[in-house]
Amino acid sequence: MADRIAQIAGQLNYPKGLLSGQVAIITGAAQGIGAEIARLFANEGAKVVISDIDAAKSKEVADKINSGGGKALAVPGDLLKDEYIKELIKRAADFGQGKIHIIVNNAGFTWDGVIHKMTDKQWDTMIALHGTVPFKLVREAAPYFRIKDGEPRNIINISSTSGLHGNAGQINYSMAKAGVVGLSKTIAKEWGPSFGVRANTIAFGHIETRLTANKELGAFVEVDGQKVALGIPGQQKQAAGPVPYLDIPLRRPGTATEAASAVLAIASPLSSYISGQTISVTGGRNM
Ligand SMILES: NC(=O)c1ccc[n+]([C@@H]2O[C@H](COP(=O)([O-])OP(=O)(O)OC[C@H]3O[C@@H](n4cnc5c(N)ncnc54)[C@H](O)[C@@H]3O)[C@@H](O)[C@H]2O)c1
Known part of the structure; x- marks a missing residue:
């Protein structure tokens, strides 16, 4: 498989890798x-x-990548x-000697609550981090994407099944993650025609x-001095029933490497005619 990809990459004139020479910001x-x-x-x-x-x-x-x-x-x-x-x-532009080719809007966490108990702070933080931040980053980077130098340009916004299908306890996160679908499509329509920017x-x-690990492991983030616990309560996981991951056709969660591989696939020239799409990487869940 790796050989075949390398061969295709060679044919596409990317001799040193699928993203050779490109500068990518990953949040x-x-x-x-x-x-x-x-x-x-x-x-x-x-x-x-x-x-x-x-x-x-x-x-x-960064050190690990540089030392490798x-x-x-x-x-x-x-x-x-x-x-x-x-x-x-x-x-990023200084690092890229005046160029930025890829932005992956990936930063985020969850701050769950049922609708009737959700605070304004929970709501505002999720909308800001998952919706407004990707917009502001793309707006700030506009001069590096609205150019015609013949090089590929790519924006990838990370969403969730909660955004596409809703999820009880996540009205704030679902709203923001649904929002980036429109964000990607609008970028694709505005910057595709003249500049060839792809957005997905x-x-x-x-x-x-850590977002899906047992909450009892104690991972947290701090928002203005307030601790927000991360993870899914072990009890909730057990309550899922005797067959683990029944709602996932592949019957298992994905690894971070599998998730990242899908992002690489969309960023790479192998996806050069894919734009404005929402790609589910779910092991088949929510078909
Ligand atoms: N893990 C899943 O099952 C899952 C499912 C659907 C979507 N997602 C999404 O994937 C993305 C990555 O999540 P992950 O599971 O790798 O989580 P993670 O907690 O391992 O990584 C998220 C990173 O975002 C950073 N971050 C959070 N707030 C930030 C801020 N204000 N400024 C800068 N950085 C900030 C965190 O420090 C962390 O390193 C998120 O957008 C998440 O919503 C994850």
Whole structure:
């Protein structure tokens, strides 16, 4: 399979990897799916910009890629801060010697609650991080995408089955993750015709990261000093019934590498005629 991909890549004149010479910003790349996207992109010759609020883990990911012969730059910061968005685009463009080819809007977490108990803070934070941040990042990067230099340009927004189908307890997250579907389609329609920019949405199902690990493991994020616990309560997982993952035809969750591979597939020239689409990476869930 790898040989076949390498052969196709060769035919497409990308001799040093599917993303050779491209500069990619990946948000939320300090761990989980984003870190895998960064690793796979770097393996395919991209210069990757690791954007994440966790500075220590961002540096670790970048160091590992650089020591393995790839090219990575950690630009840590909080995407909810407008100054950071400006800094990120500026530093990415400097790193890319004036070019940015790919943005993967992947950063995020969940802050669940039933509708009647959901606070404004929970609502506003999810809409801001999963909806407004991708828009602001793309707007800030416009000068690097609205150009005609014959090189590929690609925006990938990460969604979720919760966005496409709804999910009890996630009205805030579902709303924001549904929103990026329209965001991708609008970018595809506005920047496709003159500049050849492709924009797609990838919606994940159950992928094994700290977001889907047992809540009891204690992972959390802080929002304005408030601790938000991450994960799914073990009890809720057990209540799913005797057959594990009955709702998933492949009967298992996906790995971060499998999720990231789908992002690489869409970013690569093998998908050069795919734009404005929403691709579900779910092991068949929600057919
Ligand atoms: N894991 C799943 O099952 C699943 C399913 C559907 C969608 N998703 C989506 O995939 C994406 C990646 O999630 P993951 O499972 O890898 O989670 P993760 O927690 O492993 O990684 C998310 C990263 O985003 C970063 N981040 C969060 N808030 C940030 C902020 N304000 N500024 C900068 N960085 C910030 C975190 O520090 C973290 O490193 C998210 O958008 C998530 O909603 C995940």
